[in-house]
Amino acid sequence: MRGKTMLDLGARNELIVLAAIRHAPEGTSQSEVVDRSGLSRQAVSLITRRLRERGMITTDGTLAGSRGKPRTVLRLVPTSLLAAGVHLDPAGITLVLADLLAEVIAERRLEAPTDDPAGDITRIAEALASIVEELADAGWRTPDGRGPEEALLGIGVASPGGIDVRRGVVVNPPWLPGWRGVELVEQLAEASGLPVVLDKDTNAALTAHTWSAAQSSEETVLYIYVGAGVGSAVSSGHRVQHGSGALAGEIGHLPTGLDGEVCGCGRRACLSQFTDVSILLTGGRRAGILPADGEAGGKDGGGADGTADADPGGKAGRDAGREQDTRSQLQDLVAAADGGSEPARALTLAYGAALGEALRTLIGVHDPHRVVLGGPYWTALAPQVMPVIEARVRRDAPPERVQLMSSTLGDEVAALGAATLFLQRELSPAAR
Ligand SMILES: [Zn+2]
Numbered sequence: 001m002r003g004k005t006m007l008d009l010g011a012r013n014e015l016i017v018l019a020a021i022r023h024a025p026e027g028t029s030q031s032e033v034v035d036r037s038g039l040s041r042q043a044v045s046l047i048t049r050r051l052r053e054r055g056m057i058t059t060d061g062t063l064a065g066s067r068g069k070p071r072t073v074l075r076l077v078p079t080s081l082l083a084a085g086v087h088l089d090p091a092g093i094t095l096v097l098a099d100l101l102a103e104v105i106a107e108r109r110l111e112a113p114t115d116d117p118a119g120d121i122t123r124i125a126e127a128l129a130s131i132v133e134e135l136a137d138a139g140w141r142t143p144d145g146r147g148p149e150e151a152l153l154g155i156g157v158a159s160p161g162g163i164d165v166r167r168g169v170v171v172n173p174p175w176l177p178g179w180r181g182v183e184l185v186e187q188l189a190e191a192s193g194l195p196v197v198l199d200k201d202t203n204a205a206l207t208a209h210t211w212s213a214a215q216s217s218e219e220t221v222l223y224i225y226v227g228a229g230v231g232s233a234v235s236s237g238h239r240v241q242h243g244s245g246a247l248a249g250e251i252g253h254l255p256t257g258l259d260g261e262v263c264g265c266g267r268r269a270c271l272s273q274f275t276d277v278s279i280l281l282t283g284g285r286r287a288g289i290l291p292a293d294g295e296a297g298g299k300d301g302g303g304a305d306g307t308a309d310a311d312p313g314g315k316a317g318r319d320a321g322r323e324q325d326t327r328s329q330l331q332d333l334v335a336a337a338d339g340g341s342e343p344a345r346a347l348t349l350a351y352g353a354a355l356g357e358a359l360r361t362l363i364g365v366h367d368p369h370r371v372v373l374g375g376p377y378w379t380a381l382a383p384q385v386m387p388v389i390e391a392r393v394r395r396d397a398p399p400e401r402v403q404l405m406s407s408t409l410g411d412e413v414a415a416l417g418a419a420t421l422f423l424q425r426e427l428s429p430a431a432r
Helices: 012-022 030-037 041-053 117-137 184-192 201-212 277-286 322-338 342-366 378-393 413-427
Strands: 071-076 082-089 092-099 104-110 152-159 196-200 220-226 230-236 370-374 403-406
Touching: 012 030, 012 041, 012 071, 012 413, 030 041, 030 071, 082 117, 082 201, 082 413, 092 117, 092 413, 104 117, 117 184, 152 184, 152 201, 152 413, 184 196, 196 201, 196 413, 201 220, 201 230, 201 370, 201 413, 220 342, 230 342, 277 322, 277 342, 322 342, 322 378, 342 378, 370 378, 378 403
Parallel strands: 082 152, 152 196, 220 370, 370 403
Antiparallel strands: 082 092, 092 104, 220 230
């Protein structure tokens, strides 16, 4: 894929107008944009004309007010631009193309990352080029007739922890042991000819949420990412908090105050001792609820090596179907709990209690308007785990203080989120 010129969207005022229109998917009027943006009528008029010329908004149709003359409706053209999202996960690589409203246009699953990051990066760039080509061949065009290659702005990558977001480097990822010191952003940009941004999977998932929800810019959101382990991310004013490095949200060693063993970190009953998926699955196998080792998902329990020291180079980690195996085992466990199996209930109860206690602490620290739970394994676990979490959280945080909700963005939220990372960087006035 050849390099191409980025849209000239540098001007902050243009991004402010675009955001005002984007946050009103049903359409908005020029006066409303003037009110919301704080810009002059003249400036808004000039900018909307430019955005229309670029095919990013339409001004057709009128919105009849309750009184007065009908107003011209400004609407975003969601498919005028695309961003690619890559979720780099030990269980597999997911690639998506998404439009400006974070709707998935195309999606592909690739084999898990290997110990050859350069080869993997080439594989990702080639897969992306082939998705774009297939879309073009299938006749996909923007409403003003541009092909997918022209519409594609850039690539966002979501990775597990151990990364340097600012430098775009995978530094020392416990989950991807072959990927030490990989200059991912530079190498993927080189291989694809597109600009690339990198962030943690938790931050990407939260960005997917804040990007697609037209929520108040004042709102503080605490996101809980439920994957092989559990991580958190916080945003306010549509901006994800990054901390000094990329270690914000590494909550695995948060003490839960429950009964538990001494953890490798020296404390007792850390969150990860209950919420590493490998622990659930091992417990499920020991109780005879799930098939014994080797029958499904591989030796280490379907790839849920939620701790840094678990089976780093494991063969099971190379299994692209691994995430699916883990998910279906979790579904089996939850179904057993639903069906009244005591050991299954004990496992999901412990998981929910630990996460609920961690949430009580995190809510105290961040005082969010809203807590959103999501991530690859959340949908499978939620039916049993959410009520337990809710009961714990409500001990000190009533619904009028904090809303508790499941993400509606599906299991591939990190890949979608990766695409929104790029949209956020390019198109959000808050990012400037
Ligand atoms: Zn610990």
